[in-house]
Amino acid sequence: MSTAVLAATVPAPSIEYHLILPMLLVFGAAVAGVLVEAFVPRPARYVTQVAVAVLGLGTALAAVIGLAGTSATAIVDAVAIDGVGLFLQGTILVVALFGIAFMAERRGQPIIRRSGPGTWTLDAARPRLVDAFTPQASAVPGSAAERTAERSGLATTEVFPLTMLTVGGLLLFPAANDLLTMFVALEVLSLPLYLLCGLARRQRLLSQEAALKYFLLGAFSSAFFLYGVALLYGQAGTVRLAGISDALIAHPSNALLALLGVAMLAVGLLFKIGAVPFQSWVPDVYQGAPTPVTAFMAAATKIAAVGALLRVIQIGVPSLRDDWRPVLAAVAIATMAVGAVLAITQTDVKRMLAYSSVAHAGFLMVGLTAATDAGTAAILFYLAAYGLGTIGAFAVVSLVRAPDGTEATALGQWAGLGRRSPWLASLFALFLLSFAGLPLTSGFVGKFAVFQAAAADHAPYLVIVGVVCSAIAAFFYIRVIVLMFFTEPPAEPPMIVTPRLTWSIVLAAGAVTLALGLFPQPLLDLAENAAVFVR
Numbered sequence: 001m002s003t004a005v006l007a008a009t010v011p012a013p014s015i016e017y018h019l020i021l022p023m024l025l026v027f028g029a030a031v032a033g034v035l036v037e038a039f040v041p042r043p044a045r046y047v048t049q050v051a052v053a054v055l056g057l058g059t060a061l062a063a064v065i066g067l068a069g070t071s072a073t074a075i076v077d078a079v080a081i082d083g084v085g086l087f088l089q090g091t092i093l094v095v096a097l098f099g100i101a102f103m104a105e106r107r108g109q110p111i112i113r114r115s116g117p118g119t120w121t122l123d124a125a126r127p128r129l130v131d132a133f134t135p136q137a138s139a140v141p142g143s144a145a146e147r148t149a150e151r152s153g154l155a156t157t158e159v160f161p162l163t164m165l166t167v168g169g170l171l172l173f174p175a176a177n178d179l180l181t182m183f184v185a186l187e188v189l190s191l192p193l194y195l196l197c198g199l200a201r202r203q204r205l206l207s208q209e210a211a212l213k214y215f216l217l218g219a220f221s222s223a224f225f226l227y228g229v230a231l232l233y234g235q236a237g238t239v240r241l242a243g244i245s246d247a248l249i250a251h252p253s254n255a256l257l258a259l260l261g262v263a264m265l266a267v268g269l270l271f272k273i274g275a276v277p278f279q280s281w282v283p284d285v286y287q288g289a290p291t292p293v294t295a296f297m298a299a300a301t302k303i304a305a306v307g308a309l310l311r312v313i314q315i316g317v318p319s320l321r322d323d324w325r326p327v328l329a330a331v332a333i334a335t336m337a338v339g340a341v342l343a344i345t346q347t348d349v350k351r352m353l354a355y356s357s358v359a360h361a362g363f364l365m366v367g368l369t370a371a372t373d374a375g376t377a378a379i380l381f382y383l384a385a386y387g388l389g390t391i392g393a394f395a396v397v398s399l400v401r402a403p404d405g406t407e408a409t410a411l412g413q414w415a416g417l418g419r420r421s422p423w424l425a426s427l428f429a430l431f432l433l434s435f436a437g438l439p440l441t442s443g444f445v446g447k448f449a450v451f452q453a454a455a456a457d458h459a460p461y462l463v464i465v466g467v468v469c470s471a472i473a474a475f476f477y478i479r480v481i482v483l484m485f486f487t488e489p490p491a492e493p494p495m496i497v498t499p500r501l502t503w504s505i506v507l508a509a510g511a512v513t514l515a516l517g518l519f520p521q522p523l524l525d526l527a528e529n530a531a532v533f534v535r
Helices: 003-011 021-039 043-066 082-105 145-150 158-176 179-197 204-236 242-251 256-274 281-288 291-316 316-345 349-370 372-397 422-436 443-458 460-486 500-518 523-530
Strands: 072-074 079-081 109-114 119-130
Touching: 003 179, 003 256, 003 460, 021 043, 021 158, 043 145, 043 158, 043 443, 072 500, 079 158, 079 291, 082 372, 082 523, 158 179, 158 316, 158 460, 179 256, 179 291, 204 242, 204 256, 204 523, 242 291, 242 316, 256 291, 256 316, 256 349, 281 291, 281 349, 291 316, 291 349, 291 372, 291 460, 316 349, 349 372, 349 443, 372 422, 372 443, 372 500, 422 460, 422 500, 443 460, 443 500, 460 523
Parallel strands: none
Antiparallel strands: 072 079, 109 119
């Protein structure tokens, strides 16, 4: 009898499948990718996995476009479908398409064949196509099993379903309308990334070290996030962001648990953004992870994490604005300064771009501190411009190779690159100038928008610090440009590889960077119209 009564009083939730269709398509493609690994013969897996991933992302992007203008919640208010969420989902899907293309790139490598007992010969006439990932992830680095897997031409095609699972979590993260859903999305996007970071084909020990650091620190940050969820639930009696806001407005004098909970949540979210003081993992992980994974992670993870933090502070705790705004401003100042100053000391290109990413997290937080519609629109534009520029910059890094085939990431090896490959050096210079915020690039428009929003919200000190840090950042960006165009090349210069997919990514990202600098108004208008939250 009691079971029947319970079933009658707890109705089944209504699931609006059409509103969450983009996420369903991506997760469906991820599941299909797992089935491909189980049932499709090994020689056909690579092509099948790429096709499934591209089809899933393309149809999900079309579904997001079809939902434009929607303002509703789904699955018992757990997921918000609004302008901000759809804009961020569209941006993530575009970045993911670039990322999948980058991961799918394969280049020729001479085959080592057995010619006799204990002897091997190099067959350069028929090179094998290899990607950026280890041929056998379970093999010990440098072991006989790893060498056998490489000679056999094995490929870790599992990276595609893992990436699709990450994309699904990234789509849900900024659209989550309650804290438990947000935590689930955080874990879904994080766990595959931990694995992907440890799958580099070369320098495997460095790659595995990066994955372990990311996993351990990410686990700590997730624990802080979950503790913050518990504290906010204790304060408000609900995990829904709108419910938390209503509870804080109804009882404004007793918000100690809420303040502690927001602080704990911020630890988890600022870790994913890469903001100070939670940025220590960024340079090591960016350097050790396979470059396609680094590019995808640097762009897409920051987009989703900033979107999630934006929703929490504007929907969940707007009544605590006077409490969290000074703290967020201090973190923004520290992040801009630390990222810009430490980037100057770097001698590795990937580590320099990592600290550049930290500095950009600070610039984004200037817009978060504004907490206005103009600040939200500025953040949306900035994330789109930064995401595509970051993919392009890391794609350039993958094209500069040492004689042994490893990426030539030492800055000294980039000397004279403009003389040997002027187009590649010019495109990299374009990305760097955009990161520095020079006019006629997308980076200038993005920084101008966030600084304008901060100044309009009575935070001129953030604008002053941001301009100073931009000038410091411009120094190390221009230093790299001078090194490429006005310095003699080393005695053994690196070679420039020309894989079609990666070159296409570089050209497309460069064209978008320039186009958004010359004609930013359409995307600015789109971001302004999309700066709408639903409760």
